[in-house]
Amino acid sequence: VLNYASVHPPVHLLRYTVVQDISAVVRALEQGVKKADVDPAVKAVVICGTNGTFSAGADIRGFSSIQAGDRPSLASVIDLIERSEKPVVAAIEGMALGGALEVALGCHYRVAHAQAWVGLPEVTLGLLPGAGGTQRLPRLIGVPAALDLITTGKHVLAAEALKLGIIDEIMEENTIDAAIHLANKVSGQPLNSRRLSLKQVQSLPNMDAILSEALVKVKKQARGCLSPEMCVQAVKASVQLPFTEGIRKERELFNLLLSSGQAKALQYVFFAQRAAQKWTTSSGASWKTASAQPIRKVAVIGLGTMGRGIVTSLVKAKMSVVALEQDQKQLEVGARAVTSLLEREASKMPWIGQRPDACDPALLQFTLDFSVLQDADLVIEAVFEDMALKKEIFHKLSAICKPGSFLCTNTSALDIDEIASATSRPHQVIGTHFFSPAHVMKLVEIIHGRHTSPITIATAMGLAKTIGKIGVVVGNCFGFVGNRMMAPYAEQAVFLLEEGCKPKEVDQALEGFGFNLGPFRMLDLAGLDVGWRSRKGQGLTGPKLAPGTPARLRGRRRYSPLPDLLCENGRYGQKTGRGWYQYEKPGARIANPDPWLHNFLIRYRDAHHIKARFIDEEEILERCLYTLINEGFQILDDGIASDPEDIDVIYIYGYGWPKHRGGPMFYASTIGLPRILAKLQKYSEAHPDIPRMQPSAFLKKLVFLGNPPLKEWMSHAGHQSSKL
Numbered sequence: 001v002l003n004y005a006s007v008h009p010p011v012h013l014l015r016y017t018v019v020q021d022i023s024a025v026v027r028a029l030e031q032g033v034k035k036a037d038v039d040p041a042v043k044a045v046v047i048c049g050t051n052g053t054f055s056a057g058a059d060i061r062g063f064s065s066i067q068a069g070d071r072p073s074l075a076s077v078i079d080l081i082e083r084s085e086k087p088v089v090a091a092i093e094g095m096a097l098g099g100a101l102e103v104a105l106g107c108h109y110r111v112a113h114a115q116a117w118v119g120l121p122e123v124t125l126g127l128l129p130g131a132g133g134t135q136r137l138p139r140l141i142g143v144p145a146a147l148d149l150i151t152t153g154k155h156v157l158a159a160e161a162l163k164l165g166i167i168d169e170i171m172e173e174n175t176i177d178a179a180i181h182l183a184n185k186v187s188g189q190p191l192n193s194r195r196l197s198l199k200q201v202q203s204l205p206n207m208d209a210i211l212s213e214a215l216v217k218v219k220k221q222a223r224g225c226l227s228p229e230m231c232v233q234a235v236k237a238s239v240q241l242p243f244t245e246g247i248r249k250e251r252e253l254f255n256l257l258l259s260s261g262q263a264k265a266l267q268y269v270f271f272a273q274r275a276a277q278k279w280t281t282s283s284g285a286s287w288k289t290a291s292a293q294p295i296r297k298v299a300v301i302g303l304g305t306m307g308r309g310i311v312t313s314l315v316k317a318k319m320s321v322v323a324l325e326q327d328q329k330q331l332e333v334g335a336r337a338v339t340s341l342l343e344r345e346a347s348k349m350p351w352i353g354q355r356p357d358a359c360d361p362a363l364l365q366f367t368l369d370f371s372v373l374q375d376a377d378l379v380i381e382a383v384f385e386d387m388a389l390k391k392e393i394f395h396k397l398s399a400i401c402k403p404g405s406f407l408c409t410n411t412s413a414l415d416i417d418e419i420a421s422a423t424s425r426p427h428q429v430i431g432t433h434f435f436s437p438a439h440v441m442k443l444v445e446i447i448h449g450r451h452t453s454p455i456t457i458a459t460a461m462g463l464a465k466t467i468g469k470i471g472v473v474v475g476n477c478f479g480f481v482g483n484r485m486m487a488p489y490a491e492q493a494v495f496l497l498e499e500g501c502k503p504k505e506v507d508q509a510l511e512g513f514g515f516n517l518g519p520f521r522m523l524d525l526a527g528l529d530v531g532w533r534s535r536k537g538q539g540l541t542g543p544k545l546a547p548g549t550p551a552r553l554r555g556r557r558r559y560s561p562l563p564d565l566l567c568e569n570g571r572y573g574q575k576t577g578r579g580w581y582q583y584e585k586p587g588a589r590i591a592n593p594d595p596w597l598h599n600f601l602i603r604y605r606d607a608h609h610i611k612a613r614f615i616d617e618e619e620i621l622e623r624c625l626y627t628l629i630n631e632g633f634q635i636l637d638d639g640i641a642s643d644p645e646d647i648d649v650i651y652i653y654g655y656g657w658p659k660h661r662g663g664p665m666f667y668a669s670t671i672g673l674p675r676i677l678a679k680l681q682k683y684s685e686a687h688p689d690i691p692r693m694q695p696s697a698f699l700k701k702l703v704f705l706g707n708p709p710l711k712e713w714m715s716h717a718g719h720q721s722s723k724l
């Protein structure tokens with residue numbers, strides 16, 4: 001912490017560097033303000049940061065050591081700032097986030113650089129602004145705007161902050177000089193009207209409705225995440241209680257969140273997401289040894305469900321795109337879909353309209369002609385999930401595309417090495433597995449094959465970042481990480497139906513856990529035909545299945561033909577208006593329980609002599625989640641994912657795993673590996689024909705080693721087998 005005194009007398013300049021040691025900063029602020037207060041030569045104070053940044057707030061790594069009782073100290077220093085008889089001006093450059101914005105709210109004036117931005121992101125870390133932010137901000141900008149900022153954690157640019165009333169002045173340059181000028185100007189003027197704690201929250205006739213609607217909204221969006229709800233409660237306190245009592249309530253709610261476990265999970269996700277960006281392969285390649293090649297022009301082949309979303313993401317990031325289809329009709333359908341997605345995206349971001357080059361048709365070209373792809377820097381194939389078709393396309397691309405171009409496949413599960421074998425450049429072939437809807441979902445699994453070069457990995461990771469996605473590098477196996485873990489989860493869900501559940505009971509249990517969609521609503525949305533085609537391809541059903549195969553066994557493994565039977569009945573999910581649920585019409589979204597399906601399940605159980613039983617929520621959750629987690633341990637042991645954090649990032653950003661539970665592997669660590677192992681052992685004894693329930697050797701090893709913390713797991717994995 002640097003502390004410059006009286007650089008521009010009579011203004012006392014308190015200059016702080018990036019916050020690492022919370023208590024050191026709090027102490028230094030306290031000392032600085034007290035010194036300025038008693039020094040008769042000082043007439044005013046400016047608080048600013050160093051190197052062009054006010055502060056990004058507290059070091060999150062320090063939170064684990066914060067004790068509930070530590071909190072008041074920043075709050076009391078902010079009170080001290082506010083109570084000062086000399087005007088205190090915050091000079092905000094770069095950013096003022098979290099505790100830093102709370103400090104600025106305690107100042108009497110706030111000046112910001114035009115490029116600066118501010119926010120209270122605590123909610124995203126499972127907390128709430130606990131140093132008076134929830135009580136001062138509503139007093140400054142009103143309840144609706146404060147609720148919006150505090151419950152979402154969004155950052156706003158200086159211009160918007162000025163409009164909201166958070167900032168008093170914006171500077172194009174030299175913010176600190178401007179702050180000093182302002183401090184001099186207001187020196188000697190009365191300060192009470194600038195002290196937010198003395199202000200009343202502006203009353204609104206519909207205040208009760210605003211607060212209760214906000215509560216309903218966050219409860220619906222957050223699905224079990226406590227912090228947004230507590231943020232609303234804290235803002236409500238600012239309306240209903242005097243300032244000091246509101247502060248007491250804020251502290252009580254903050255302490256509750258700090259000890260809830262959700263804060264720990266969300267802070268783990270913050271770092272896991274950043275760690276996933278630092279990929280390393282088993283040969284030691286990483287960002288240090290390979291850099292991303294510049295990508296100016298991208299080609300996308302196939303404008304179906306995935307291709308159209310991928311094109312939209314690329315155009316939104318202002319990349320030049322060529323989109324290719326197999327015939328004129330599909331091209332027109334695809335082009336219309338992309339145009340409508342881009343229009344919808346533009347309407348969500350009004351400021352895009354102000355940029356003349358946004359959604360520029362010159363950025364996007366539709367074609368049927370493969371030769372147009374020759375100068376593309378990178379191609380993403382998103383045609384049907386059919387190995388023969390993919391190989392044919394990659395063979396063609398290998399001949400047409402310029403030597404430097406990278407060839408990517410969006411396959412959900414197929415072997416990257418086999419696809420690469422159809423080209424003369426397997427080192428430039430890689431999987432880029434986007435998730436549906438591709439213009440919305442943040443995740444891209446980056447799958448490298450045996451021959452994929454580090455530059456190709458770096459380039460795919462770089463592209464993901466450019467288009468605002470989170471790339472996670474994984475190894476090559478059927479289903480990679482995400483879909484490989486999804487398979488035992490979905491399989492359990494169907495077995496539970498065979499044994500007595502209804503789709504809604506399974507979905508409700510998993511939605512109650514925090515998933516946006518339970519497995520059956522998710523399958524109906526994705527289309528049941530997708531899995532059916534894959535199972536036919538694998539010979540699990542359809543014409544390739546050996547005659548005489550028992551309906552519910554494949555080899556010695558339990559198999560459920562239920563999903564195949566639904567498809568044979570034309571029930572593909574939402575798209576056909578019938579699936580695990582019924583819908584008002586094809587394409588409708590509201591899933592209603594279907595008596596036809598319930599009768600069908602009764603007949604099915606009768607035909608296979610299955611006695612239906614009541615299955616409680618605990619069993620539903622344990623069987624679905626623990627088998628998914630078990631596969632995660634197997635994936636770590638196989639070297640398909642380099643660490644548990646990568647798996648967690650994949651599940652949070654690709655599959656809607658509730659973020660406040662930290663991802664499946666973090667969740668397993670909170671439950672305790674011995675318990676997961678014991679439950680898997682119990683279920684696998686009851687169901688010996690379900691091999692995926694048998695505990696993975698790696699899970700057993702970790703339990704044997706005494707349940708080490710997640711950070712240490714990989715030091716016990718079999719690194720020899722790494723596919724990374």
Ligand SMILES: CCCCCCCCCCCCC[C@H](O)CC(=O)SCCNC(=O)CCNC(=O)[C@H](O)C(C)(C)COP(=O)(O)OP(=O)(O)OC[C@H]1O[C@@H](n2cnc3c(N)ncnc32)[C@H](O)[C@@H]1OP(=O)(O)O
Binds near residue numbers: 130
């Ligand atoms: C001038 C006077 C200042 C007075 C300030 C007083 C503050 C006192 C605090 C007291 C305690 C009060 C607690 C308070 O109520 C609550 C908080 O403040 S909570 C923290 C709020 N802040 C955030 O949530 C910011 C989180 N960070 C970000 O949003 C982004 O990282 C960023 C800052 C916008 C930068 O984004 P990028 O440029 O994309 O860079 P990265 O995200 O990749 O980050 C780079 C690197 O930094 C690490 N990092 C970033 N923020 C933090 C952080 N808050 N704590 C710890 N580490 C952080 C990040 O992990 C990266 O490192 P790597 O993981 O790659 O090693």
Ligand SMILES: NC(=O)c1ccc[n+]([C@@H]2O[C@H](COP(=O)([O-])OP(=O)(O)OC[C@H]3O[C@@H](n4cnc5c(N)ncnc54)[C@H](O)[C@@H]3O)[C@@H](O)[C@H]2O)c1
Binds near residue numbers: 326385393
């Ligand atoms: N749908 C999903 O949820 C999802 C999610 C992730 C990955 N994937 C994968 O993405 C790929 C595409 O899936 P989808 O759901 O978008 O399929 P889709 O059936 O919706 O679209 C495929 C498109 O490819 C086009 N096409 C077929 N052959 C072509 C050719 N020779 N040249 C040009 N275009 C051709 C088709 O006309 C069609 O428009 C598959 O590999 C799939 O496994 C799908």
